[in-house]
Amino acid sequence: MAANYDLLVVGEDAPSLCAAAAAAKAGASVLLAPTRKAPAPRAPSVCDIPNFVWRRLELQDYGLQLEPISARITLLEDGVTASSQRSPEDTADALVDIDEDAAALWPAFVEEMRALGVDAAGVETDGVSCALPDVMDIGVLSALGRASGAASELLDDYLNGGPLSAHVSAHALSLSGQSGEEAGSALVLPEFFDEHGWRVRAAPGSRSVFGALRRVCDAAGVETAPKAVLEAHADSGRYNNLVFGDEVKRKARRIFFATPDAAEAVGYAAPGAYNGARAVLRLSLRGEIELPAGDEHALFQIIDSAADLREARDAALDGRLSDRPPVAFEMTDKGDIIAYTSFVPKRLRDDDEWRDWTGQDRQALTKVIIDRLASRIDGLRDRVRRRELVVFAEEQDGAGPFDNAQNIVLQPKRHNAVAAAVSLVDKVLADE
Amino acid sequence: MSEEAGAGGRSRIEGGVDAIVVGGGPDGLVAAAYLARSGRRTVIFESTGELGLPVRKREMGARRFAGASDGEHLIHALDPHVIDDLDLYRHGVSYASRRLETTYIFKTGERLTLRGDLREPMHDLEDTADALGRFATGMFAAAAQLRPLTSGAAGGAQEIANALSGDVSEFPGGAGAALIQSAEDVFDRYFAEGPLRDALTAEAAFRSALPPHEQSSFSQLLARWAGEVSGLQGAVGYPEGGAVAIVEALRRSAQRTGVDIRASTEVTEILIEKDAAAGVVLSDGGQVRAPIVVSALDAHTTYMSLIGPEALDVAFQRDIAMRRAPIATVQLHVVLADAPDDEDARGELSRRLVYAPPPDDVRRAFSATRRGEIPNDLIIEAIAVDAFEEEWPEGKMQLSVLAHPLPLDADANEQRREETRAAIVASLEKMLPGAGERIEDDALVTPHDLAGRGGGALHAFSAREGLLRQLSLAAVTRSACNIGGLYFCGPEAQLGYGLNGAAGRAAARAALKKAKRSGAAP
Numbered sequence: 001m002a003a004n005y006d007l008l009v010v011g012e013d014a015p016s017l018c019a020a021a022a023a024a025k026a027g028a029s030v031l032l033a034p035t036r037k038a039p040a041p042r043a044p045s046v047c048d049i050p051n052f053v054w055r056r057l058e059l060q061d062y063g064l065q066l067e068p069i070s071a072r073i074t075l076l077e078d079g080v081t082a083s084s085q086r087s088p089e090d091t092a093d094a095l096v097d098i099d100e101d102a103a104a105l106w107p108a109f110v111e112e113m114r115a116l117g118v119d120a121a122g123v124e125t126d127g128v129s130c131a132l133p134d135v136m137d138i139g140v141l142s143a144l145g146r147a148s149g150a151a152s153e154l155l156d157d158y159l160n161g162g163p164l165s166a167h168v169s170a171h172a173l174s175l176s177g178q179s180g181e182e183a184g185s186a187l188v189l190p191e192f193f194d195e196h197g198w199r200v201r202a203a204p205g206s207r208s209v210f211g212a213l214r215r216v217c218d219a220a221g222v223e224t225a226p227k228a229v230l231e232a233h234a235d236s237g238r239y240n241n242l243v244f245g246d247e248v249k250r251k252a253r254r255i256f257f258a259t260p261d262a263a264e265a266v267g268y269a270a271p272g273a274y275n276g277a278r279a280v281l282r283l284s285l286r287g288e289i290e291l292p293a294g295d296e297h298a299l300f301q302i303i304d305s306a307a308d309l310r311e312a313r314d315a316a317l318d319g320r321l322s323d324r325p326p327v328a329f330e331m332t333d334k335g336d337i338i339a340y341t342s343f344v345p346k347r348l349r350d351d352d353e354w355r356d357w358t359g360q361d362r363q364a365l366t367k368v369i370i371d372r373l374a375s376r377i378d379g380l381r382d383r384v385r386r387r388e389l390v391v392f393a394e395e396q397d398g399a400g401p402f403d404n405a406q407n408i409v410l411q412p413k414r415h416n417a418v419a420a421a422v423s424l425v426d427k428v429l430a431d432e
Numbered sequence: 433m434s435e436e437a438g439a440g441g442r443s444r445i446e447g448g449v450d451a452i453v454v455g456g457g458p459d460g461l462v463a464a465a466y467l468a469r470s471g472r473r474t475v476i477f478e479s480t481g482e483l484g485l486p487v488r489k490r491e492m493g494a495r496r497f498a499g500a501s502d503g504e505h506l507i508h509a510l511d512p513h514v515i516d517d518l519d520l521y522r523h524g525v526s527y528a529s530r531r532l533e534t535t536y537i538f539k540t541g542e543r544l545t546l547r548g549d550l551r552e553p554m555h556d557l558e559d560t561a562d563a564l565g566r567f568a569t570g571m572f573a574a575a576a577q578l579r580p581l582t583s584g585a586a587g588g589a590q591e592i593a594n595a596l597s598g599d600v601s602e603f604p605g606g607a608g609a610a611l612i613q614s615a616e617d618v619f620d621r622y623f624a625e626g627p628l629r630d631a632l633t634a635e636a637a638f639r640s641a642l643p644p645h646e647q648s649s650f651s652q653l654l655a656r657w658a659g660e661v662s663g664l665q666g667a668v669g670y671p672e673g674g675a676v677a678i679v680e681a682l683r684r685s686a687q688r689t690g691v692d693i694r695a696s697t698e699v700t701e702i703l704i705e706k707d708a709a710a711g712v713v714l715s716d717g718g719q720v721r722a723p724i725v726v727s728a729l730d731a732h733t734t735y736m737s738l739i740g741p742e743a744l745d746v747a748f749q750r751d752i753a754m755r756r757a758p759i760a761t762v763q764l765h766v767v768l769a770d771a772p773d774d775e776d777a778r779g780e781l782s783r784r785l786v787y788a789p790p791p792d793d794v795r796r797a798f799s800a801t802r803r804g805e806i807p808n809d810l811i812i813e814a815i816a817v818d819a820f821e822e823e824w825p826e827g828k829m830q831l832s833v834l835a836h837p838l839p840l841d842a843d844a845n846e847q848r849r850e851e852t853r854a855a856i857v858a859s860l861e862k863m864l865p866g867a868g869e870r871i872e873d874d875a876l877v878t879p880h881d882l883a884g885r886g887g888g889a890l891h892a893f894s895a896r897e898g899l900l901r902q903l904s905l906a907a908v909t910r911s912a913c914n915i916g917g918l919y920f921c922g923p924e925a926q927l928g929y930g931l932n933g934a935a936g937r938a939a940a941r942a943a944l945k946k947a948k949r950s951g952a953a954p
Contacts, residue, residue, distance in 0.1 A: 314796075
């Protein structure tokens with residue numbers, strides 16, 4: 001291992017691996033560090049890997065074949081199911097039975113959201129900085145106004161707050177644990193409907209996404225630290241002194257978090273984040289279960305209605321566990337269920353005192369998530385063989401390992417996180 | 433001015449008018465005064481019998497409260513150009529206090545007093561004094577960069593981009609970054625947890641549509657600190673006679689410049705001919721024609737009611753319909769028995785008093801308000817109006833209280849109105865223990881009350897969104913959908929809250945600039 005690196009990438013998810021590999025291929029010395037002692041359960045789907053990343057990383061040489069998830073499905077209360085496909089027209093046809101008026105508007109809505117993304121593209125807002133385009137006109141300002149508003153405003157305009165509105169809310173906003181009322185939450189919608197916002201998973205017979213990306217990193221010269229960072233201190237120059245769990249010491253000029261989850265997992269609070277954290281539950285099952293809609297390659301969300309998002313967000317803000325958080329789930333090729341939610345509190349509160357997670361809290365959350373899944377999947381409860389929960393909220397007592405570091409770059413939560421992370425790491429290296 | 437009767441003795445058509453201002457609120461008065469100063473024959477039409485709404489004098493029973501005003505009670509953003517150009521000091525504006533100190537009162541009963549100029553060293557803050565100094569320096573620099581925007585001097589899209597793109601060495605990322613960040617993120621960089629941070633959190637949330645942890649929530653504070661009182665940026669002033677004295681001075685200035693003020697005269701239509709404003713139609717069917725029409729009414733009333741959607745393109749209609757948060761500030765005037773009788777206690781009251789709930793309670797209050805519920809803990813800004821009078825009235829004391837955040841429909845029915853009043857009194861009680869029992873008389877002033885008096889849309893009284901969104905809405909509404917001769921200075925054209933006048937000035941100046949370019953001499 002070299003002693004000094006241009007970039008420390010913290011995280012083991014697809015955006016982190018892609019960013020690390022892209023930086024190394026661009027000539028940077030890159031060190032990749034894990035966030036945990038053992039890898040967290042991974043959902044089988046990842047955000048799309050766009051062509052420019054695919055070509056840069058030459059992924060075709062690593063046995064990777066991707067296919068889009070088959071559908072985004074929302075399991076609402078009383079057996080109502082809303083499903084959308086990648087094609088807006090196919091979606092409109094499929095949604096007619098649920099909400100005929102809103103289904104008719106669906107293609108126009110998707111087009112409008114994509115147009116909003118184009119109009120607002122020159123405005124870079126990530127919750128921390130805001131760069132406006134050099135040339136502004138009233139169209140850009142108008143897009144800026146809409147994008148800096150609430151997602152619920154745009155959803156209500158087109159989808160009238162009905163089941164389709166709940167469907168989009170669940171899938172688009174659950175990523176960041178928002179309810180859709182927040183200022184700036186509208187900005188999620190253009191990237192959600194962007195073609196790279198559609199998630200993908202490894203096709204049958206393909207190498208796993210993470211296996212392939214690991215190999216790409218290795219081939220590109222990315223070095224991997226076996227243990228997580230324990231301490232990072234800015235030195236007197238432009239570097240950070242790093243101490244790892246195995247007491248190895250290294251230096252890195254920049255510290256790069258490709259996702260806020262990676263940052264939260266090592267106790268670095270993402271600016272702009274409310275008291276929300278992500279939790280992932282892997283359920284290993286006995287025998288086979290039948291998924292609603294019979295689609296094993298879909299991404300599911302469970303909510304009763306869009307109001308669940310607000311209730312769960314408010315509970316997290318208050319430091320409480322919601323009794324019905326929005327839960328997303330997917331089925332792995334091995335038949336496990338990976339369920340996740342972004343609506344759990346980073347820290348909990350009892351009697352006006354904030355505290356960290358305990359084993360009891362984890363048990364309670366596990367039960368809540370299984371209850372939500374069991375409310376939609378017949379016979380699930382009897383088939384659970386093993387459960388593994390990870391809450392991406394590191395203990396907060398005392399200083400976090402990166403509190404005294406410098407030159408930290410953090411990518412906000414994005415539906416097109418791979419594209420965004422690689423673009424951001426390119427920008428960081430160009431600034432160097 | 434010429435008048436002619438229509439065929440068959442129908443409605444009159446009045447000519448000879450150079451400029452019409454629709455709406456006699458503060459910005460309407462400012463716009464009209466600027467237009468009249470340039471020699472334009474200018475008419476204001478105000479549908480009610482009062483000028484300056486929503487600000488108006490508050491009378492309570494037989495008691496004299498010279499300074500009590502509905503709508504606003506302090507001044508922090510009155511455009512200095514408006515004061516100078518319209519000679520407001522000569523027309524009666526003077527300050528009882530130009531730089532009010534603020535005393536923050538916390539749930540624990542602790543108090544913290546900050547000077548009227550945050551940049552002055554406050555040694556009594558001990559270990560947080562340096563942090564406050566650094567914070568104030570950075571924030572005032574970023575706020576100063578926004579002044580071309582809040583003053584209305586930069587209203588065009590490119591001007592806005594230019595104002596936001598410059599570096600501010602004292603604030604990393606410049607004014608653009610300051611606009612997008614949450615108040616809590618900004619405070620994280622300067623302050624540990626403690627009373628000072630809690631006070632600033634309450635300030636950032638006060639009168640804002642955004643809770644302090646949400647993106648753009650810091651911008652409300654920046655907009656406020658972009659203002660000035662008597663040349664001191666970020667100060668808060670109390671005018672002699674209260675805020676209503678400002679609108680009275682604006683009225684006098686407008687009259688002195690020759691503005692023809694026609695109260696109780698309702699405009700029912702803005703005439704558009706060949707893509708340009710041509711005058712207005714009054715409720716009696718008469719027309720008044722003029723090449724310049726300035727609307728000081730809200731955007732929905734101006735564009736959708738007085739002009740009509742058929743004259744507006746679809747994107748413009750969509751943009752002006754930008755939803756406003758259903759969150760508002762509610763005012764309560766309170767007469768308390770047993771006023772303090774010693775000078776020290778009275779001196780303590782000659783400040784801006786703010787009840788700053790703990791940040792967790794502030795966040796919960798916004799969540800409750802968004803659900804349409806009335807929160808348990810409200811941020812309170814209270815002014816003891818008697819403290820600024822020459823003589824303190826015997827035995828009693830009046831407070832003007834602004835409470836935030838509350839649902840916009842806080843008075844949907846009598847029961848809800850009473851719940852709103854009770855919530856404000858409960859928070860007031862936390863600030864001034866025993867105040868609840870000493871209330872002899874009170875009057876609630878809700879957005880619905882204010883909208884009802886002025887005939888405007890309720891949502892025009894919503895709390896302010898982030899400044900980026902305000903900028904967008906202001907630019908769109910000021911563009912007037914490219915209708916020639918039409919200018920807009922309604923509430924959507926103003927950035928930040930409070931009596932300001934910059935939008936009225938900007939609308940008049942834009943009209944005059946255009947007229948000069950086209951050679952239309954007065």
